[in-house]
Amino acid sequence: MAQQSDGDNKTGHSPGTALEPEPGTAAQPDAEASVLGADAPVPEPKKIEDSSADNPAGTDGEADFGRPGAPINRQGPFYLGFVGGIGVLLAWNLLKLIASLSAVLTLVGVAAFIAIGLDPLVRILQRRGLGRGAAVAVVFLGVLAVFGGFIAAVVPTVISQAGELTDSLPDTIDNLRRSSWIQQLDVDYGIISNASDQLRQRLSDGGTVMSLFGGILGAGRAVLSGFVSTFTVLVLTLYFLASLHTIAEAGYRMVPASRRPRVRALGDEIIRRIGGYVAGQVVVATINAVCTFILLSILGVPYSLVLSISVGILGIIPLVGATLGAVIVVLVGLFQSWQIGVIIAVYYLIYQQVENYVIAPRIMSRTVSVPGAVALIAALAGAALLGVLGALIAIPIAAAILLVLQEVAIPRQDRM
Numbered sequence: 041m042a043q044q045s046d047g048d049n050k051t052g053h054s055p056g057t058a059l060e061p062e063p064g065t066a067a068q069p070d071a072e073a074s075v076l077g078a079d080a081p082v083p084e085p086k087k088i089e090d091s092s093a094d095n096p097a098g099t100d101g102e103a104d105f106g107r108p109g110a111p112i113n114r115q116g117p118f119y120l121g122f123v124g125g126i127g128v129l130l131a132w133n134l135l136k137l138i139a140s141l142s143a144v145l146t147l148v149g150v151a152a153f154i155a156i157g158l159d160p161l162v163r164i165l166q167r168r169g170l171g172r173g174a175a176v177a178v179v180f181l182g183v184l185a186v187f188g189g190f191i192a193a194v195v196p197t198v199i200s201q202a203g204e205l206t207d208s209l210p211d212t213i214d215n216l217r218r219s220s221w222i223q224q225l226d227v228d229y230g231i232i233s234n235a236s237d238q239l240r241q242r243l244s245d246g247g248t249v250m251s252l253f254g255g256i257l258g259a260g261r262a263v264l265s266g267f268v269s270t271f272t273v274l275v276l277t278l279y280f281l282a283s284l285h286t287i288a289e290a291g292y293r294m295v296p297a298s299r300r301p302r303v304r305a306l307g308d309e310i311i312r313r314i315g316g317y318v319a320g321q322v323v324v325a326t327i328n329a330v331c332t333f334i335l336l337s338i339l340g341v342p343y344s345l346v347l348s349i350s351v352g353i354l355g356i357i358p359l360v361g362a363t364l365g366a367v368i369v370v371l372v373g374l375f376q377s378w379q380i381g382v383i384i385a386v387y388y389l390i391y392q393q394v395e396n397y398v399i400a401p402r403i404m405s406r407t408v409s410v411p412g413a414v415a416l417i418a419a420l421a422g423a424a425l426l427g428v429l430g431a432l433i434a435i436p437i438a439a440a441i442l443l444v445l446q447e448v449a450i451p452r453q454d455r456m
Contacts, residue, residue: 158318162179
């Protein structure tokens, strides 16, 4: 009995008492039955109180919805493939959207390019004491005057020439029919009779009339679209010219503050170079047009004003514009007489040398400096991508890229 009491004392329980289950643990029925006896009732296990009722956030500070699982494996092949596929689809749709807006983006690019080119004139007027708004108004009115003068010079001439062609068309056809070689061709091959039969058949066919009407309607639509595009470019040019510095400052604020002064300096220099290049190119083309008008007026070549304006417009295109204008004028001179054509050709050979080595270097010396090979490659690439617009903006963009390389990339490489 002493040994049993000792064992009971060792366990910490008095004899004849039931073993209480520890808090938070379930009771053991078999063990209790062996102690209390087979007929003794087994006490129900004590319920564990849920502490989340007092602490809605849980003991670990988590919500009642359970602990979050493991994060998604961002390096897994499924995740990478899915996210990559979504990115490719978004990029493809973005490119399609940009392609569908190509016409609008072209108008915006032309307007921005013209506005940057006119900005030096606005700055000159500002230095003379005019405000920004007044200077923009004066420059824009000058642009409208030049555009209106071109329309006034070209449109009446085109209309008069079209009327003269329509009036002389019957006489021209009669002269062709009386020509001996035309009559011989009609005898041998029946050209006049076949042409008359085809004309009657086409006129009697309703599809020909509808096609002709559709062609006239399409031409009218193209003319209307051209006027709308021109008006849109003028409006956008006025907007960009008035708020050019505001737009530039908004772009600079997108850059971190620590780099903003350097980006602002580079951006202002790029705008200055582009504007100087456009203004210089316009001045060179204007000198070419004025000299051409004087020469054609002395030689008595008809439509000298229209030809001179065409030479000035083509002269804005870098590298090849002046040559294209010279070829057109030489061809018109050859239609007058071969002597006049030769005189005009010799004049342009001399003038282009003076322009390339005297006029252009003096005007362009303070605007943009691009090596000849880079300018040629840039103009060819721009023309292949965007046509005439690409050729116009290629050299200023090349100058901007060279400036960034000289001021940012090369010094960084030298420090490494």
